Amino acid sequence: MKKTSSENLRLGVFVIIGTVLLLIAAYAIGSRQNMFGQTFKISAVFKNVNGLQEGNNVRFSGIVVGTVNRIEMINDTTIRVNMIIEEEMLKHIRKDAIATVGSDGLVGSMIINITPGKGKAPLVKSGDEIRSYSRIATEDMLNTLNVTNENAALLTSDLLKVTRSLVDGKGTLGRLLNDTAMANSFWQTIENIEQISLEANTTMQEINGIVENINFEDSPAGILLSDSISGKKIKAVITNLETSVTEINKITANLDTVVSQIKNGKGALNYLTTDTTFVDKLDATMRNIEQGTERFNQNMEALKHNFLFRGYFRKLEREAERSP
């Protein structure tokens, strides 16, 4: 009988270990879906959730604090996303917090990022709706970047024409200065350049934001990109883009000076027309713009060839073919 009881003891230990392991697994999985522990609910309304799914993570200032519980379509432009958040976050999330849909790195799943607001609004309560900001997703951003690039190319050709006219001789210069239509077009061009460099700047900031996200260590895609060569490549491309934009900025500043000089009355105008060095300078500036834009183009090209973006650009091409 002794043998049987020791057998039963060992069997009991085995059964308990097995059951406990099963429960631990169930708990570990469940706690990731916030099925246990104290939670509260908040919601946010979006126009587009970019493929967010129920069960995706919710981050507050980068920390995973909950999951997406339910996504419901309210009408054709409004989607309500309900989130379950750990209760202890009640102490930190304020009513002016902003929810954005983002992706967990470039290849990761979608997440909701909650960023603290600037003010000192009261803390959220369960059931509150917080503000949302449909942040430009990677796709939209790349789209903007592409448009910016095309605009830059157009401008460069415009500027080239103008510069050629300037270089062609005094008569032309005179005509340029007298011809209001021409002058207007020049102004327009300069404004456009300003606009473009502004856009490029915003885009760069957004890219920077993404890159920061990528660097975020816990994100799987971040780790993926940090270990991979392609990640480094993307960084290099982005750095190049940044340089190009800085150059465009400088050029714009130069042009600004020119324009203000022109604006500043006849003295300046005389100075402009008589001083050949200035004309040379203008010419050099134009050349720089050309080079800058070219490099910008190359960088865009490089970005297109990067495997991560390849799919996106192909899609663009296909769409372009389909809609002539």
Added chain:
Amino acid sequence: MSASLQIVEKAKTFLIEIGDLSFFAGRFFKELLKAPFEFKELLRQCYQLGYRSLVLVGVTGFILGLVLTLQTRPTLIEFGAVSWMPNMVGISIVRELGPMITALICAGRIASGIGAELGSMRVTEQIDAMEVSGTNPFKYLVVTRILATTLMLPLLVIVGDAIALYGSALVENFKGQVSFQLYFNRAFDALGYSDLIPATVKSFFFGFVIGLVGCYKGYYSKKGTAGVGVAANTAVVFTSMLLFIIDFVAVFVSDIFYDL
């Protein structure tokens, strides 16, 4: 006899086998519901079939975890995705490899063991002796064994899974300086109930089949010592085949329920 006739014959034998096995399973459920219940023998079989397979399952699981990680490591490094190792290993072990490898190991150990044991009991008239002693041998021998394997296999699978994951984490810890906490965090991140529940349900069926086929082959073993060998051998072969079929069906069914 022409080849096609032989194939027809083989298919017929197979179908008869399946039919007999179904009747056997039906008898199991019928006897299961009738009193008296052989609880002490059930515990003994749980110990014999479950606990005593633990070392085997543990060692196999550990090696499975090690090997799986070591083998996939270079490829994942090439793709720069070595940090996805816990997710990959976690999902593949919990969903498929853990239950399947454990079940196959148990088919080799338990199904053949039951086949040989019941076969030799049949041959040496021990089963008849039981019946004459007023104990229903089907209840005492078959019901307890099938029930024991059905209950024990999921436990063996979960322990095997845990040990396999530990083995994998050990490699990652050693080669990739990934802490155990991070490893298991990421592994559980990748897992959902849609992985754990179908795998556990599947394990019950695996256990049932291992016990059922082992008992069936042993209980109807042919006379003579050769019959015992045949019973043990065919028990393993038949069980392994059925395991794969059940696995296939299980994937389909869990696909319907969980939309994988």
Added chain:
Amino acid sequence: MPLEEPIQNLKEDHTEKEVMINIEGLHKSFGSNHVLNGFNMKLHRGENLVIMGKSGSGKSVMIKCLVGLIQPDSGRVEVMGRKITSLNQQSLDELRADIGFLFQGSALYDSMTVRENLEFPLRRHKNKLGVITDTTPLVLEALENVGLPHTIDLMPEELSGGMKRRVAIARTLILKPKIILYDEPTSGLDPITAKEIIELMRNIQRKYGTSSLIITHDVDCARVISERMILLVDGINYAEGTYAELSASADPKVQAFFKK
């Protein structure tokens, strides 16, 4: 090896006594193999009846029909006045408690100790002996009857062939049966051990007054133990009588049994 002379004075006429077993027109066939073709037999209280037949002549089939292990195709099988074939499971089990069955190869349960082997019949037939709280005295008594009380905690594999046979006899005795069926009690044993077993069988009969049906193809065994003999040839009771009568028969088929 001459065994001791049959004790003729033990023989008495039982024919007037109560009929314990009555078989009439027993038929059983397995496929096209007709094993029993209308076998008749009567066993009276306190009688020692030996049934002799060649291997495969259907002796074992007949004896298994007696305890309901095999269903006969046709014929009447009555044990202590009750028809075996028309009993439900519960009454059959009750009846079986009065029949001891010694299987050919002892049929001890390999996975149990001697004690557990002997306790096994008590599990279901407890009512017969009243409420038993401690089975040890019963087990020891049965083992003392066969002279092996020291083996109580051994496993069957640790016993010799002769000891196994004795333990098996002890197991059939533990329920104090009214009838004991011996299926080849001396098969596989050396002549000295066989003689010891036969001696034991006689002692038991003397002590408990049981009726015995012995199936054997061993002439020496039959000579020593039989009071009456039936020769089973071609599925029928070919000849009947005492050892002396049959061994003196001129029938060639009968003579074939007694030729050395």
